[in-house]
Amino acid sequence: MLSQIVAVSAVNFRSLRQRLGSSTVAIIGIAGVVVVFLGVLSIAEGFRAAMAGVGDPQTVIVMRAGSDTEMTSGLSGDTARLIMDTPGIARNERGPVASPELFVIVGHPTKKDPSDANVPLRGVSSAALQVRPEIRIVEGRMFTEGTNEIVVGRAASRQFANLDVGSQTRWGQNNWKVVGIFEANGSAAESEIWCDARVLQPAYQRGNSYQSVYVRLESPEGFQAFKDALTSNPQLSVTAIREPDYFAAQSDVLNSIITTIGFLIAGLMGIGAVFGAVNTMYTAVASRTREIATLRALGFGNFPVVFSVLSEAVILSLVGGVIGGLLAWIAFDGYQTSTMNFQSFSQVAFAFAVTPKLLGTALVYALLMGLVGGMLPAIRAARLPVVTALREL
Secondary structure, X not given: OHHHHHHXXXXXXXXXXXXXXXXXXXXXXXXXXHHHHHHHHHHHHHHHHHHHOOOOOOEEEEEEOOOOOHHHOOEEHHHHHHHHOOOOEOEEOOEEOEEEEEEEEEEEEEOOOOOEEEEEEEEEOOOHHHHOXXXXXXXEOOOOOOOOEEEEEHHHXXXXXXXXXXXXXXXXXXXXXXXXXXXXXXXHHHHOEEEEHHHHHHHOOOOOEEOEEEEEEOOHHHHHHHHHHHHOOOOOOEEEEEHHHHHHHHOHHHHHHHXXXXXXXXXXXXXXXXXXXXXXXXXXXHHOHHHHHHHHHOOOOHHHHHHHHHHHHHHHHHHHHHHHHHHHHHHHOOOEEEEEEOOOOEEEEEEOOOOHHHHXXXXXXXXXXXXXXXXXXXXXXXXXXXXXXXXXX
């Protein structure tokens, strides 16, 4: 059996050059499907990576009870003080490592479009960098407390106009000066702009209020004890969530939408690619009628014939998959863009990510298209009546 498979397959591949045109069409069709498939899913993968890369399990976000985002939360200044006095928060010489924060959306043009996009402006305290140790100032300096100075995330600086160090802009009732750029390991935090919360409050008429309190725990294991201390305090009605869990939940909706669209488009295009593969393999069977009939007259079984046709279809599909994957990686991987986060109604800058996992998924999809496309021609080749085939030649 093995020798028959090798012999039939060898005959098949030696004649491949004679069918170069139809084979190339099948390869291009499958490569096109893979490019689109990877292009769409790399958006979801990049957004998920940006959101999942945010935060440290030792950092906890405290919001009003029942709130699932900072946009729907509200805390008074007195409540924020009670939260910061809760046991379990790390302390330094300046007191608890905690930052009561105010989150507003400002309109600001991107570098590609003069119309305003929603940009997150976060008012923080002087402890913000101690609460989030993964964030570091890489250009300029941190803002001075009590002034209209701001620091800008690296992704925001790249995406939005006039946010370089030294530039000035106007939001609300204030003029703001950019004095620094910060990075956060490529996470969504780099889409934000930071300023002093006590300056932001009057600028947007928020009084002495905040939307969340970011706290640094003494240890990651102390989360449950800290949460219990908050919920058992009758003066508080708040909820606490670890920072990575909060931002991962924020990406769920958009990820689901993009992934569904990606698979839907790939499925529809895949149908066309399968028809292309079917046509190619029918052409291959028709051009090899003489060889197949002769081999079967000599006693070759049906399985080697089926295997040879399917193996050709699979190899053509894999070639198309590899080419499509390479093109998608060159075209999309690392491409910087931004999209709306429907949880916070603000822009999140991120980079397309063509990951090894996505490439593997695309190759498996290409393989399936080849198997489906080669199945019917393979069955036809196996059922080809020997006498009839020889008479037609």
